[in-house]
Amino acid sequence: MSETTVATPATGATTKTAARPAPWWQREDLAYRHGRLHLGTADLDALARKTGTPAYVIRAPRVIDKLRSLHRAMDAALAPAGLGHRFYYAIKANRTPQYLSYLAAQDLCGADICSPEELLHALSCGFREEDISFTGTSLGTEDIAFLSRFDAINVNFDSLSALRKYARACPGRKVGLRINPDRGIGYGGSDMLQYSGIEATKFGIYLDRLPEAIAIAEEHGLQITRLHFHAGCGYLDREMEQFAAVLDASRAFIDRLPGLTEVNIGGGLGVPHRSGDAPLDLNRWAATIAQAYGGYDFTVAVEPGDFLIKDAGVLLTRVTYRERRKEVEFLGLDAGFNLAMEPAFYGLPCEPVPAVPRSAPEGRFTVVGNVNEALDKWAVDHTMPAPEEEDVIVLLNSGGYAASMRSDHCLRGAARTVLLLE
Numbered sequence: 001m002s003e004t005t006v007a008t009p010a011t012g013a014t015t016k017t018a019a020r021p022a023p024w025w026q027r028e029d030l031a032y033r034h035g036r037l038h039l040g041t042a043d044l045d046a047l048a049r050k051t052g053t054p055a056y057v058i059r060a061p062r063v064i065d066k067l068r069s070l071h072r073a074m075d076a077a078l079a080p081a082g083l084g085h086r087f088y089y090a091i092k093a094n095r096t097p098q099y100l101s102y103l104a105a106q107d108l109c110g111a112d113i114c115s116p117e118e119l120l121h122a123l124s125c126g127f128r129e130e131d132i133s134f135t136g137t138s139l140g141t142e143d144i145a146f147l148s149r150f151d152a153i154n155v156n157f158d159s160l161s162a163l164r165k166y167a168r169a170c171p172g173r174k175v176g177l178r179i180n181p182d183r184g185i186g187y188g189g190s191d192m193l194q195y196s197g198i199e200a201t202k203f204g205i206y207l208d209r210l211p212e213a214i215a216i217a218e219e220h221g222l223q224i225t226r227l228h229f230h231a232g233c234g235y236l237d238r239e240m241e242q243f244a245a246v247l248d249a250s251r252a253f254i255d256r257l258p259g260l261t262e263v264n265i266g267g268g269l270g271v272p273h274r275s276g277d278a279p280l281d282l283n284r285w286a287a288t289i290a291q292a293y294g295g296y297d298f299t300v301a302v303e304p305g306d307f308l309i310k311d312a313g314v315l316l317t318r319v320t321y322r323e324r325r326k327e328v329e330f331l332g333l334d335a336g337f338n339l340a341m342e343p344a345f346y347g348l349p350c351e352p353v354p355a356v357p358r359s360a361p362e363g364r365f366t367v368v369g370n371v372n373e374a375l376d377k378w379a380v381d382h383t384m385p386a387p388e389e390e391d392v393i394v395l396l397n398s399g400g401y402a403a404s405m406r407s408d409h410c411l412r413g414a415a416r417t418v419l420l421l422e
Helices: 044-051 060-081 097-106 116-124 141-147 160-169 207-220 237-254 282-293 306-312 342-346
Strands: 003-005 019-021 030-033 036-039 055-059 084-090 110-113 132-135 154-157 174-178 223-228 262-264 299-302 313-325 328-333 352-354 362-368 377-385 392-395 416-420
Touching: 036 044, 044 055, 044 313, 044 392, 044 416, 055 060, 055 306, 060 084, 060 097, 060 282, 060 299, 060 306, 060 416, 097 116, 097 416, 110 116, 116 132, 116 141, 141 160, 154 160, 154 223, 160 174, 160 207, 174 207, 207 223, 207 237, 223 237, 237 282, 306 313, 342 377, 352 377
Parallel strands: 055 416, 084 110, 084 299, 110 132, 132 154, 154 174, 174 223, 223 262, 262 299, 328 362
Antiparallel strands: 003 019, 030 036, 055 313, 313 328, 313 392, 352 392, 362 377
16 A cells, blocks of 8 residues: 545544555555554554553454564574574563463464463463473572472573572473673664663673583583573664674573573564664574574574564554643643553654544644653654544554553553454
């Protein structure tokens, strides 16, 4: 679809039709049809007016399509290099039960979890124990006691302390180490999104402490069969050189652990957030992995979360007011930053778009929410056809780290989730 048309909003305020250029984010399953924004087959304005707002909407088939694309890219690049692969969906990105059960039933991935409660949640949604990978942080004695009850999950320890406690509780088991490659990567070079490489972080065992980890394992008969690392979030093609540097740094650890059967490179694959962002080239990404690890004999594991679910979901909201203050035209929504924290915390926008654009001149708006905090802004100086009160505004890229990080701040946290199966 090359252009979108403007149709009558459900409020009935406008009847003219006009053509506008296609927005940068438009794709086959997220597009204006006859002037009304659709996700899959769902008319988002009509859906919002039936279910109420705010409401998260997830289109599950898009997640499956992207998972299959990942498998195809890895099959093509890694098999010739003698490497296997597997995926664990990072459920912290979105843990909606009906969505997780749908995902588990597809048998295309396992689950990546980071807490005992996430383990119980993954099991209750249908993931098998042997298809679950656990990589937690700041694990206490009770956490270790809990994990010791599950002998089939893949556990990766990110500290010498946790490794030592587990070794005493479960000598002789196979374990993984979360290491810190001291190289970072993140969307647009953002420091906030890099878990490694800028300064010392809490994530993982650095190379200089690896001999101590090996000694702990040897003392208790543990077999270190997995290595795990996660250097940052949201990377796209422009960050591919950083990605290659992270993989290269990991080989200093791999070469000291000859018994590895799996190297887990974490998640961090990103999606476009702004008009200048190009989608991640999965073939190039997979080829970078094959180039780094060709010649080794292990399975490469990946933990995509945001990449799979973020652009499969939107947040439906409604305009509460439109009002000029000084030189700024404010547009208020009935959803605050507590329903999708990444725009305020990490500068990753959830672009506001009208579900049914009015046939009106475009204006520039500062779009704000209904929480009493100054950082409650969805967009600043944002261009869109001037909406009116009660119009439905759709916040894009709200599938990942929105519902799962939601808070009840100011008791404004109520929002339902609608799962679309087509």
